[in-house]
Amino acid sequence: MSKPFRIGLAGLGTVGAGVVKIIQKNGHLLEKRAGRPIEIAAVSAKDRTRDRGVDLSAYDWVEKTGDLANYKDLDAVVEVIGGSEGPAADLVRASLKNGRHVVTANKALLALHGDELANLADEKGACLMFEAAVAGGVPIIKAMREGLAANEIKSIYGILNGTCNYILTTMRQTGRSFDDVLKEAQAQGYAEADPAFDIDGIDAAHKLCILAAIGFGVKPDFKSLSIEGIRHINTTDIAYATEFGYRIKLLGIARRENGKILQVMEPCLVPIESPMGIIDDVYNAVYVEGDFVETPLFTGKGAGQGPTASSVVSDLIDLARGHRLPAFGIPAKDLKAAVWADPGETVNSYYLRLMVLDRAGVIADVSAILRDKNISIEGLVQRGRDPGQPVPVIITTHETRHADMMAACELIEKLDCCVEKPRAMCIEEL
Ligand SMILES: NC(=O)c1ccc[n+]([C@@H]2O[C@H](COP(=O)([O-])OP(=O)(O)OC[C@H]3O[C@@H](n4cnc5c(N)ncnc54)[C@H](OP(=O)(O)O)[C@@H]3O)[C@@H](O)[C@H]2O)c1
Structure with missing residues (x-):
């Protein structure tokens, strides 16, 4: 033997x-x-x-x-x-x-x-x-380190935390609130008693960092990652995203941009029928773009004993x-310190949710801020009327610099008609 x-x-x-x-x-x-x-x-x-x-x-x-x-x-x-x-x-x-x-x-x-x-x-x-x-x-490390080794990797997109995906899926399917579904996830053992690592995007960001290191031959660099979790997502966001033809996913993105590498973890809107839009419940998925293999998708259960x-x-x-x-696929001494792209310089369409008082002039004030920040409105929805009371206003934009969108959100928040922090999520047309 x-x-x-x-x-x-x-x-x-x-x-x-x-x-x-x-x-x-x-x-x-x-x-x-x-x-x-x-x-x-x-x-x-x-x-x-x-x-x-x-x-x-x-x-x-x-x-x-x-x-x-x-x-x-x-x-x-x-x-x-x-x-x-x-x-x-x-x-x-x-x-x-x-x-x-x-x-x-x-x-x-x-x-x-x-x-x-x-x-x-x-x-x-x-x-x-x-x-x-x-x-x-999901054998994604083997796939990236060996199966895709012939390719220059252009981008990696990942749904990398099953707990978050379960919460977002259940909110959509049942119309229940974030807090309610989170409690259920904890009771079922999907989320930890302290769920911060999951819902604040940290666990998923750890994984993205590892994938980026293998994909781009760079040192894993967690500290340079821009991370946003899913705590602020509410049922209004989920309902409007669906109406517009999108799903909300906590998405890890690592891609080459103008000679640099962008590395972000954030909730995004993705088309319902896209490779990431169809991944529900506790499933994880990684979508890779290589120069010869094109766009393989790897999916399966992202956690659990078996x-x-x-x-x-x-x-x-x-x-x-x-x-x-x-x-990480190449000798460790050859891993480079990446030049990271500034997430503020990335350009995307955006979904923007505002809670503003229902009164004359509000939309004009918001539009003026967006105009001053060079942000072009693609669509605007305000349903129902409740004079003097807060109502949601949903805006989608044409391509916009991330930093401009963040600056506009800060200015809108200061308007006296704005009763909640504005929330912007980028739309990834995968
Ligand atoms: N659970 C998943 O689905 C999953 C998925 C992917 C990756 N992981 C990773 O896998 C690793 C283990 O996760 P897990 O879910 O199996 O964790 P777990 O159920 O909490 O088990 C941790 C184990 O480590 C032992 N341990 C804790 N502190 C120790 C210490 N000071 N000295 C010696 N042993 C110690 C514990 O001993 P006792 O049993 O005696 O308390 C326990 O057996 C983590 O890195 C986690 O991120 C987990």
């Missing part, structure tokens, strides 16, 4: 327990595919007594997670603890320093420290693998086969 590929598993929560289940259930299949058995030698988590619904009796329990970095005869360490700092980061660093391969699902760690870790891996002849870190069960653990184990099979690749 070929020598087993031995792993140490750090973290036995949702993903870690899923990895154990796959290796226990599909062991024979994995052995055939990898050419050798994949064997869990040691495991570690915080609480040894916790029932995880899997039999761990055959594995050595390692009390101090960091000791897996030096544990005898391991071929790889799997880190599924999470967090950009602390025990997960310490273990990954120490394992790579020892020349030990690492498989992780930790997008926060990669977005913040990916450059340093990829360099460390290259220096020590180890591999840093992270298929599970982006879009759960899909995420499936991606972790696929990395283990690759390693057991002897497949070796640099973390």
Whole structure:
């Protein structure tokens, strides 16, 4: 029998327990595919007594997670603890320093420290693998690093957070408010008790940062990303977007613009029948534009035990086969510091929602501000009448500089007829 590929598993929560289940259930299949058995030698988590619904009796329990970095005869360490700092980061660093391969699902760690870790891996002849870190069960890292390697990537668009997509889909389908649907998502286990990472766009931005690094050969640079979440989206936005032929999606965009790279995470309107418009519920999708392949779309479940653990184990099979690749597709020393495009200079059509008092002269005041900021109105809708009371006014614009739109919103907010912060979302005609 070929020598087993031995792993140490750090973290036995949702993903870690899923990895154990796959290796226990599909062991024979994995052995055939990898050419050798994949064997869990040691495991570690915080609480040894916790029932995880899997039999761990055959594995050595390692009390101090960091000791897996030096544990005898391991071929790889799997880190599924999470967090950009602390025990997960310490273990990954120490394992790579020892020349030990690492498989992780930790997008926060990669977005913040990916450059340093990829360099460390290259220096020590180890591999840093992270298929599970982006879009759960969708093999997008493999697709971008290998399947699309012949192409110059022009743009990447992603729906990268299943919780946000579920909230936006459910609001549309049921007419319920953001807060109401968020509570339901928490009760169903889609959103964390503190959902900020999801709904403020941070989790999705971590993933976009990783995709941009692979797609454009640049150092992952989370701090340069412009991020806006979905807290402010209301049922008026959803209803008007549908009426105009659009869906609202939290969209990650990374694209080449005039020799620079634009990297933004923000809610956008996309056409209902477009590749991103058709992605609903907890599904994720990544749409890539390459110079020869054109526009493949990758979609599937972006989180959950089965899909995420499936991606972790696929990395283990690759390693057991002897497949070796640099973390971000090219040697880490060749990753460039990107020249990032200023999101303020991007040009798009916009959807603008105002809550203004229903009285004479309001539209004239708003129009004057838009005119002064060089913004041309494509359409304007104000339904119903409620004299003296706030009513929604929805405006769509022709192509407009982002900075001009933001400046116009600030001026409109100062009008005494304006009772809520104006909200602008760009329209991406994908
Ligand atoms: N869940 C998903 O659908 C999903 C999808 C994609 C990526 N990911 C990523 O996968 C990673 C794990 O996520 P998860 O959902 O599996 O998290 P989880 O269910 O909270 O599990 C975390 C595990 O880490 C262990 N742990 C926490 N602090 C520790 C410490 N100081 N020392 C040792 N072990 C510690 C916990 O031990 P105890 O069990 O003893 O408390 C638990 O087993 C994260 O990076 C996450 O972003 C998750």
